[in-house]
Amino acid sequence: MSSTEMQVQVEPQRPWIDRTSSLKDTVALVGVSAILAAVANLVTGLAGLMGFYLAFVIFFVITSVIDGYRHDKVKAVDKMATALVTLGFATAFIPWASILLTVVRRGWPAIYGGYFTHDMSVTAADDDLAMGGLSHAIVGTGLILLVACIISIPLGILTAAYITEIRGRLAGFVRIMVQSMSGVPSVVAGLFIFATIVSRWKFSGLAGAFALAILMLPTIARTAEEVLKLVPEEVRSASYALGASQTATTFRIILPAARSGLITASVLGVARVAGETAPLILTAYYSAIFSTKMTGQPIASLPMYVYQNFTVGTDTALTRAWGGAFVLLTLILILFVIARIIGGRGKK
Amino acid sequence: MSAFVVMSLIAALLFFRGFQIFKAFGLDFITTSTWDAADGTVANAKFGVAAMLVGSIITAVIAMTIAFPFVVSSALFLEFYVPKKVKAVLVAILDVMAAIPSIIYGLWGYLVLMPLAAGWASTINKYLGWIPIFHVEVKNFEASPFVSGLVLALMILPIAMSVTREVYSRAPLDQIQAAYALGGSRWGALKTVVLPFGRSGLIGGMLLGLGRALGETIAVLLTLNLVFQVKFQILASAGGSVASLIASRIGEASPLELKALMAAGLVLFLLTLIVNFGASTVVARAERRVK
Numbered sequence: 001m002s003s004t005e006m007q008v009q010v011e012p013q014r015p016w017i018d019r020t021s022s023l024k025d026t027v028a029l030v031g032v033s034a035i036l037a038a039v040a041n042l043v044t045g046l047a048g049l050m051g052f053y054l055a056f057v058i059f060f061v062i063t064s065v066i067d068g069y070r071h072d073k074v075k076a077v078d079k080m081a082t083a084l085v086t087l088g089f090a091t092a093f094i095p096w097a098s099i100l101l102t103v104v105r106r107g108w109p110a111i112y113g114g115y116f117t118h119d120m121s122v123t124a125a126d127d128d129l130a131m132g133g134l135s136h137a138i139v140g141t142g143l144i145l146l147v148a149c150i151i152s153i154p155l156g157i158l159t160a161a162y163i164t165e166i167r168g169r170l171a172g173f174v175r176i177m178v179q180s181m182s183g184v185p186s187v188v189a190g191l192f193i194f195a196t197i198v199s200r201w202k203f204s205g206l207a208g209a210f211a212l213a214i215l216m217l218p219t220i221a222r223t224a225e226e227v228l229k230l231v232p233e234e235v236r237s238a239s240y241a242l243g244a245s246q247t248a249t250t251f252r253i254i255l256p257a258a259r260s261g262l263i264t265a266s267v268l269g270v271a272r273v274a275g276e277t278a279p280l281i282l283t284a285y286y287s288a289i290f291s292t293k294m295t296g297q298p299i300a301s302l303p304m305y306v307y308q309n310f311t312v313g314t315d316t317a318l319t320r321a322w323g324g325a326f327v328l329l330t331l332i333l334i335l336f337v338i339a340r341i342i343g344g345r346g347k348k
Numbered sequence: 349m350s351a352f353v354v355m356s357l358i359a360a361l362l363f364f365r366g367f368q369i370f371k372a373f374g375l376d377f378i379t380t381s382t383w384d385a386a387d388g389t390v391a392n393a394k395f396g397v398a399a400m401l402v403g404s405i406i407t408a409v410i411a412m413t414i415a416f417p418f419v420v421s422s423a424l425f426l427e428f429y430v431p432k433k434v435k436a437v438l439v440a441i442l443d444v445m446a447a448i449p450s451i452i453y454g455l456w457g458y459l460v461l462m463p464l465a466a467g468w469a470s471t472i473n474k475y476l477g478w479i480p481i482f483h484v485e486v487k488n489f490e491a492s493p494f495v496s497g498l499v500l501a502l503m504i505l506p507i508a509m510s511v512t513r514e515v516y517s518r519a520p521l522d523q524i525q526a527a528y529a530l531g532g533s534r535w536g537a538l539k540t541v542v543l544p545f546g547r548s549g550l551i552g553g554m555l556l557g558l559g560r561a562l563g564e565t566i567a568v569l570l571t572l573n574l575v576f577q578v579k580f581q582i583l584a585s586a587g588g589s590v591a592s593l594i595a596s597r598i599g600e601a602s603p604l605e606l607k608a609l610m611a612a613g614l615v616l617f618l619l620t621l622i623v624n625f626g627a628s629t630v631v632a633r634a635e636r637r638v639k
Contacts, residue, residue: 050464078533085429088421095502096445099456176628183556183624184617185563187591191613194598199606275449278565281595303451303566310455310570318459325452332447340440 029067033059053094057087103325110323119300120288126314134324136290137305140205141331143294144284144301145270147209148216153266155213156220157255163221164228165250175225182218189214190279198283205299208284212273220269227261228254264343271335275328277303302328370611377611383576383593385605395608397615399578403493403588404616407568408561410497410582412554415505419553422505423512423546424538439510446506454570457499462571465495469583484584491573493587499567504557511556515549515634516542548634555627559620565591590616 037055041048044055064083068076115133123132159178163171193211201207231254239249255262280286285298286308293299302324309321370377373395380396426435469489476482489495519542527537568589574596575586594609594616601609 074533074536078535081535081538082429085421085425088418089425092418092422092505095461096448098460099448099452102456102460103452179628180621180624183559183563183620183627185565185591185620187563187565187594188613188617188620191594191598191610195610271447275447275451277449277451278591278595282598303449306451306455307566310458321455325449325455328449329452332449333444336444336447 025067029060029063033063036063057091060087100329103322103329106319107322107324107326110319111326115323119290121290126312126316129316129319132320134300134302134305134327136288136300137302137324138327139290139292140284140287140300141274141302143292143299144205144208144212144280145274147206147294148212148273149266149270151209152213152216152220152269156217156265156269157224157262159217159221160224160228161250161255163225165254166246178218178221181214182222184214185278186211186215186276187278187282190282193279194282202296203283203285203298204296205284205294208280208299208301209294211279211283212276215273215276215279216269219272220265223265223268224258224262227258227265230261231257260342264339267335267339267342271332271339274332274335275303277307280304281307302331377608378615381576381578381588383608385602385608393604393608395605395611397590397593397612399576400574400588400590400593400612401615401619402578402580403572403574404562404590404619406580406582407493407496407500407572407587407589408558410493411500411504411561412558414497414501415508415557416554418501418505419508419512419557420543420550422509423516423550424542426509427513427516428534428538428542442506442509446510450503450564450567451570453499453503454567457495457567457571461498462490462495465498466490466492469494473583481580481582483581485581486584488585489583491571491585491587493572493582496568496572496587496589497582499571500561500564503564503567504560507560508553508557511553511631512546512550515552515631516546519545546634548630552627552631552634555623555630559623559627562623563591563616563620565589565595568592569595590619 033056036059037052040055040059041052061080061083064079065076068079110129112130114130116138117135118131118133119136120132120134121136159174162168163175163178168174190211192214193207197207197210198204235253235257236249239253244253280301280303284301284304286304287298287300289300291297291299306321306324306328309317309324377396378401379398380394381399382394382396384394386392386394426438430438466489469492470487473482473484473487473489477484523541523545524537527541532540569592572587572589572592573585574588574592576588577586578588579586590612594613597605597609
């Protein structure tokens with residue numbers, strides 16, 4: 001013990017934190033490149049916003065290298081790498097920003113007061129946007145997710161508990177299975193349910209829930225496993241020392257202790273599958289009519305609402321599709337925020 | 349245990365349902381590419397997934413090629429170029445990006461990206477058209493494997509990036525410090541210590557992305573024109589995807605074609621299983637070396 005206390009931590013701990021370049025330098029680099037890019041934008045064939053960005057990338061790299069050469073070659077290469085790495089990251093963010101912007105901008109016109117209270121039973125996909133809505137899709141998605149949760153949350157948590165708490169002989173094997181299960185393409189999960197359930201009892205919300213449960217299970221099991229690992233070993237020892245059995249320790253001590261983490265795991269699992277479309281094409285399919293019946297008939301869902309309107313393809317239908325995408329994305333974002341709030345509370 | 353049961357059930361059932369197809373067509377199911385249900389009898393129908401299988405692999409490889417530089421640079425950027433607080437925010441954003449449903453990627457890919465990408469493809473074709481894979485017979489650049497590959501690249505970025513970043517973050521600090529002590533720059537340290545150290549993590553992350561790209565259905569269905577012909581011209585408006593084939597045919601399939609689709613599902617299932625298993629092996633080995 002004393003030897004580790006004697007060790008002096010050597011500074012700097014993380015030498016890659018750049019202390020030499022100032023914000024002023026960076027602003028100057030960006031500014032110069034932007035001006036050059038603007039000139040190129042007007043003079044050469046690199047027209048439009050895309051051309052401007054491309055020119056900016058080129059000039060930013062060049063000016064970085066020149067800037068570096070004021071010191072030496074090593075610095076120049078370092079500066080170039082910095083420029084490329086930063087631009088790589090920035091470029092990867094552009095499409096995502098574009099997706100979010102497009103969903104909001106094109107989805108917004110579809111949304112009006114009645115959007116959440118009407119269904120599409122008396123409205124055609126290319127009818128006026130002031131008619132119809134997606135109440136049926138919201139309720140359908142909610143029901144399907146609810147049933148999927150009822151199936152997969154207990155199974156997922158039990159699987160995680162088997163790996164971390166029971167530590168049975170097959171724990172390692174089960175772990176690998178859970179891992180490969182998380183790689184099962186969603187369409188294959190849908191196909192499986194199609195073959196077992198739909199081919200006998202027709203499309204139904206229940207079938208959709210089964211398919212989504214298959215996809216949720218590995219996410220929940222893996223996140224729950226991480227959470228259960230965080231429960232201190234002392235808690236287990238204390239429980240055993242008081243004479244509790246393994247089952248009692250797992251179900252009455254460990255799982256309650258990890259409660260908030262397990263809720264986070266479940267919410268993340270739901271967020272992961274809420275937008276799945278492919279398995280629903282094969283299981284719950286789509287219906288334009290508001291319904292809460294989970295068996296014997298197709299039921300609507302948000303992703304299928306989007307898909308259905310997309311396949312119709314007229315301008316109004318596409319706006320409806322974007323509207324559905326907007327609602328769907330908002331739902332997923334809310335789920336994520338909930339997961340973060342609960343997860344953050346658990347850490348304290 | 350449930351996981352194991354479900355996995356074996358999936359494999360067994362798809363195999364069982366597809367068995368008649370395998371018995372009837374044998375290896376032809378993998379090596380030919382005609383898809384014709386005819387009158388629904390085994391004698392007249394022809395099913396082969398070669399074009400779809402090759403198409404799936406081509407689009408996935410395009411996605412990997414495009415995503416690769418961004419995976420490396422973004423992982424390095426998040427781990428070594430930004431302050432911890434900024435990193436936490438960016439990682440949270442990335443987590444959300446990973447959860448954008450594929451239908452939204454598909455919608456965006458079709459309506460926003462495709463017109464742009466078709467323009468880029470036309471430029472590539474104009475200057476590099478003499479290279480066989482960039483050649484096209486008809487000048488229609490929409491719904492090509494290139495466009496789907498772009499969308500898929502975007503979809504696999506978050507997962508590949510997070511795995512790679514995880515491994516990069518465990519690069520030995522003492523060696524990085526040594527690189528600096530020897531007068532190396534930041535890039536010098538990254539190149540000599542972090543990149544070699546994280547190579548297997550990067551491969552594992554990319555393989556996970558590959559598995560995801562191979563199984564992606566909806567985004568590809570919306571952005572790719574499915575054609576039953578093995579083609580390697582990535583800019584032309586014709587490609588294949590096993591996953592999309594299943595989703596697009598299931599609604600109107602006859603009982604025999606359904607069996608063929610089950611068989612196709614089994615092929616896809618095994619393919620992704622192999623890729624994912626390879627990925628987790630590589631990542632596990634990388635993690636063990638760290639400990």
